[in-house]
Amino acid sequence: MPAFKDRTRRRMSLPIGPYLNLDNRRSSTASTGSDSSYCDTSSDEEGKLPRDKHQVNSSGSSDFCVKNIKQHAFGRREIEIAEQEMPGIVALRQRADGEKPLKGAKIICCTHVNAQTAVLIETLITLGASVRWAACNIYSTQNEVASAVAEAGVPVYAWRGESEEDFWWCIDKCIHSDSWQPNMILDDGGDATHLMLKKYPAMFRGIKGIVEESVTGVHRLYQLSKAQKLTVPAMNVNDSVTKTKFDNLYSCRESILDALKRATDVMFGGKHVLVCGYGEVGKGCCSALKGMGAVVCVSEIDPICALQACMDGFRVVKVNEVVRNIDILVTATGNKNVVTREHMDKMKNGCILCNMGHSNTEIDVQSLRGLTWEKVRSQVDHIIWPDGKRIILLAEGRLANLSCSTIPSFVVSITASTQALALIELFSAPAGRYKGDVYLLPKKMDEYVASLHLPTFDAHLTEMTEDQARYMGLNRAGPFKQAYYRY
């Protein structure tokens, strides 16, 4: 999902920069390519930055900032296509519509601005909420989708290729509005939460709950909680089973192939691949690449995951042992500098390097800045060594699937349903049920999210008899597993 303008045009100091993890969205000045969507055509305002345009939707509202409001019809089609593959969130929308469980909720949403999340946003609105929406990532916005949502009357501040300053400006515009006081946050990465906490502490105290999706955001929430600075309850959606087991594993299993193929046209059969990290994301990548006939090795720090990799038929190696001979290297660790300049110096000509793990920390991209960068496609750079050797770097070390391909809507439906239920739970919970701490969604809700998606497959669940339930010590209606069960 790429396409961005030269972000150096809007470089200034950030409102609260040093406090926040800005590294997540810094990128090279070498990248000025554009991967406009098919409908992202020139207009009379071509060349103007979104913040410099005056745009109005057909209802007369100008409370939004998108690339081009005129593209809304294309965006609406994208949303409709996504809806067809998002049965769970659409079912939730239909089931809870009459009750309006989010009536009165005013939600700051800081997530990827794409067709799938638009389905979630519009579901929240159907359930009674009002929302203001900004992007959590400068590259992932689908401009036409942002236009469609703005046209529908949602204040959305996002476009693909925001500068760092734009990024914070958009979030700030969502948080700070004269006529609207938020009481919930839906965050992906923790930026809206932290901006509000730092810049609008009084407003933050009025928040009823935070729903956070990402590993990074959840980590930051736990840090806040440990420092006793988290005054509102937060729901850790990232560690819901219905998130990690589906988004991290199944989504990455599909999108790693899509991203690599779209970016490089590579054939996988017989290629030597190293996947760093054999957690959920790594397992998904390995399984997909192995399935395509690639010869896959794994690097791991954890003996349990390493043993799992061995049992699954992968050689476990150190990066240094194989780096000279591999054709593709994929990072999926959540860690930093897993691939260093020293490793990249040893890679052979034509090696493809990409990250599926944490933002842009896994590959030491900064260490490549002194080399020649040649943009060959949007989100695809050749890095050229003085002796002519080239490696192919995807998305400047950011998430390859989010940057170079799309992610399966069905999986997003599962995560989106979990997010919606978490918002409903925090918003409607009686006083005292949740304190200023980080919580996991009750297992029963995880099971409910899964059950919403079963009809798609005409899957028929077996019901226990009373006798069986007694024997197992379970309620016939669930939950069916203890909290510690690993799936």
Ligand SMILES: NC(=O)c1ccc[n+]([C@@H]2O[C@H](COP(=O)([O-])OP(=O)(O)OC[C@H]3O[C@@H](n4cnc5c(N)ncnc54)[C@H](O)[C@@H]3O)[C@@H](O)[C@H]2O)c1
């Ligand atoms: N691309 C996507 O769409 C997507 C989706 C979900 C999660 N993620 C991100 O992917 C990352 C991994 O997620 P996960 O669910 O697999 O986490 P995980 O914790 O299950 O797996 C990460 C694995 O990497 C290993 N590891 C850590 N440092 C390492 C190193 N230096 N060398 C080798 N192995 C190392 C860990 O032992 C662990 O087994 C996270 O940052 C997560 O946010 C990406």
